[in-house]
Amino acid sequence: KAGVTQTPRYLIKTRGQQVTLSCSPISGHRSVSWYQQTPGQGLQFLFEYFSETQRNKGNFPGRFSGRQFSNSRSEMNVSTLELGDSALYLCASSLASGTARMGNTIYFGEGSWLTVV
Amino acid sequence: TQLLEQSPQFLSIQEGENLTVYCNSSSVFSSLQWYRQEPGEGPVLLVTVVTGGEVKKLKRLTFQFGDARKDSSLHITAAQPGDTGLYLCAGVSSSASKIIFGSGTRLSIRP
Numbered sequence: 001k002a003g004v005t006q007t008p009r010y011l012i013k014t015r016g017q018q019v020t021l022s023c024s025p026i027s028g029h030r031s032v033s034w035y036q037q038t039p040g041q042g043l044q045f046l047f048e049y050f051s052e053t054q055r056n057k058g059n060f061p062g063r064f065s066g067r068q069f070s071n072s073r074s075e076m077n078v079s080t081l082e083l084g085d086s087a088l089y090l091c092a093s094s095l096a097s098g099t100a101r102m103g104n105t106i107y108f109g110e111g112s113w114l115t116v117v
Numbered sequence: 118t119q120l121l122e123q124s125p126q127f128l129s130i131q132e133g134e135n136l137t138v139y140c141n142s143s144s145v146f147s148s149l150q151w152y153r154q155e156p157g158e159g160p161v162l163l164v165t166v167v168t169g170g171e172v173k174k175l176k177r178l179t180f181q182f183g184d185a186r187k188d189s190s191l192h193i194t195a196a197q198p199g200d201t202g203l204y205l206c207a208g209v210s211s212s213a214s215k216i217i218f219g220s221g222t223r224l225s226i227r228p
Contacts, residue, residue, distance in 0.1 A: 004159070035218075042205075042218055042219070042220045042221055043160070043205060043218035043221070044218070045215065045216060045217070045218075056215065058215075090159050090160075092159070105162055106162070107159075107162075108158075108159025108160050108161070109159050110157065110158050110159055111158075111159055
């Protein structure tokens with residue numbers, strides 16, 4: 001059973017540009033959540049999608065957005081990139097909604113390393 | 118704002134030694150999870166504790182949830198180089214709609 005797949009693994013962007021990251025969940029998983037991990041702020045929740053609907057959102061500006069397709073694959077977009085957006089962006093999938101509901105284990109991908117210069 | 122503080126931030130010990138990592142908050146959580154993240158990979162769930170005072174064991178790892186469900190600890194007995202990694206605790210809100218991660222403890226076990 002393939003795990004959570006994220007693409008691209010590494011990318012470099014310039015300030016002001018926008019970026020789109022992709023996530024393919026484990027087959028059968030309908031929930032996809034996104035996280036940002038930085039040395040200073042740690043791992044922070046961005047948002048969760050289930051059945052193409054955003055179910056929950058963290059405290060990030062509107063420059064961060066996402067969507068989920070009918071096949072459960074998800075993309076997240078960051079517009080007008082800032083230096084502080086440099087981070088590891090992790091995607092996780094689970095069977096059910098409710099990112100951390102008891103028994104609903106979330107499985108993380110290896111992440112996409114974004115560097116903004 | 119719910120915060121989870123982990124201590125220590127960094128820990129480097131010799132193989133065979135014991136260690137304890139702490140995860141503390143002023144907020145009550147419905148459950149608490151521990152993850153381990155190795156370089157170049159995403160976090161992997163180790164355990165979920167739900168009941169105040171609950172103790173769970175995973176081989177040489179012992180996890181405890183505080184009686185008031187505000188804190189947790191991870192104790193590793195006879196640490197091995199394979200235990201090296203970033204350990205993250207994560208608190209789950211009562212509505213299970215949000216998960217809050219701790220700042221992490223970077224553990225290094227020297228052979």
